Amino acid sequence: MLLFRSEEHVTRWTEKRRAPIGATFTPQQVWQLATAWYGDRLSPNWRRRTPEEARIVFEGIGLTGPFWEPA
Amino acid sequence: MLASPGDDPILDRDVRLAVYRKIVEKGRPPTPPEMAVGLGIETLDVEASIQRLADGHVLVLAPGTPYIWMANPFSAIPTPFEVEVGDRLYFGNCIWDALGISACLHADAHIRTYCPDCSEPLSLDVRDGELEATSEGVVHFAVPAAHWWDDIGST
Numbered sequence: 001m002l003l004f005r006s007e008e009h010v011t012r013w014t015e016k017r018r019a020p021i022g023a024t025f026t027p028q029q030v031w032q033l034a035t036a037w038y039g040d041r042l043s044p045n046w047r048r049r050t051p052e053e054a055r056i057v058f059e060g061i062g063l064t065g066p067f068w069e070p071a
Numbered sequence: 072m073l074a075s076p077g078d079d080p081i082l083d084r085d086v087r088l089a090v091y092r093k094i095v096e097k098g099r100p101p102t103p104p105e106m107a108v109g110l111g112i113e114t115l116d117v118e119a120s121i122q123r124l125a126d127g128h129v130l131v132l133a134p135g136t137p138y139i140w141m142a143n144p145f146s147a148i149p150t151p152f153e154v155e156v157g158d159r160l161y162f163g164n165c166i167w168d169a170l171g172i173s174a175c176l177h178a179d180a181h182i183r184t185y186c187p188d189c190s191e192p193l194s195l196d197v198r199d200g201e202l203e204a205t206s207e208g209v210v211h212f213a214v215p216a217a218h219w220w221d222d223i224g225s226t
Contacts, residue, residue: 001165002187003195003208009188010211022213027195030210031170031202038144038171042091044084048129054216071217 003027023067032061079123085110086120087129090142095176098161100139100147128220141223144171155181166195166210173197 004010007024014021025033036057040046049057051070058068089109093101103121107114118137124130131141139147141164146152152163154172156179163169166184173180182195186208196203214221 001167001213002211003166003184003193004188004211005186005191005193005208007209009186010209013188014211014213020213022211022215025210025212027166027170027206027208027210028202030167031174031195031197031206034144034167034170034174035200037167038175039177041144041171041175042095044088046087048127058216067212067215069215069217071220 001030029061029063033058033063036061079120082110082112082116083120083123083129086117087124087142090130090139091145094142094145094147094161098159100142100145103137128223131223144168144175151184153183155183167212170195170197170202 004013010024013019054070055068058064058070086106089106090100093099093105101109103114103117106117110117121130121132121137121139125132130139131143132138133140133147141147144163144167146162146164146168148162150162150164152166152169154161154163154169156173156176161172163172163182166182169180169182169184173182177200178197179199180197182197183192184194185192193208195206195208214225
């Protein structure tokens with residue numbers, strides 16, 4: 001997950017490298033994801049989320065669809 | 072209560088916590104012998120625990136070694152995702168993880184990276200639990216969630 005100046009830079013970079021187009025998000029969306037995903041990481045009781053728990057986290061911040069379907 | 076060998080879930084919890092404690096304090100993960108001394112167990116038992124944690128996608132090891140490469144969101148090696156928290160410097164594995172360091176520490180952070188396309192420096196700032204509204208840029212996720220662990224180094 002990389003931070004680019006703009007969509008135009010993402011497009012140019014992926015085309016040059018024939019890299020997957022993937023999906024783009026705003027830094028605010030990724031900050032929301034970071035707090036939801038990592039906020040409890042240092043807790044003694046932390047454990048890895050199940051796919052269903054991961055889906056709930058993603059849905060809670062509006063990240064839905066095939067791209068966000070956990071393994 | 073500290074874990075003893077044969078008590079895998081508790082041992083694995085203690086090893087995981089020891090890893091994160093060292094990274095937060097020193098900016099690098101502990102080696103297995105360091106953890107063995109700290110936990111009062113054999114290095115081999117630490118290594119077995121680390122391998123279980125890696126198998127469970129809790130940690131990522133440097134290939135072919137018992138040494139920690141990633142304890143997400145932290146990277147054990149320098150990356151282009153520098154995270155300043157107070158007088159400490161950490162490295163994230165990606166821009167999501169760089170923000171994740173601020174999130175897991177519940178601390179203000181100044182994040183420095185650069186645009187992979189044009190190399191222009193970019194930065195993000197977290198203050199009082201919020202990403203500053205002036206934050207610029209676009210975050211690119213190349214790989215869908217279902218495939219993040221296919222090759223975590225490139226995800």
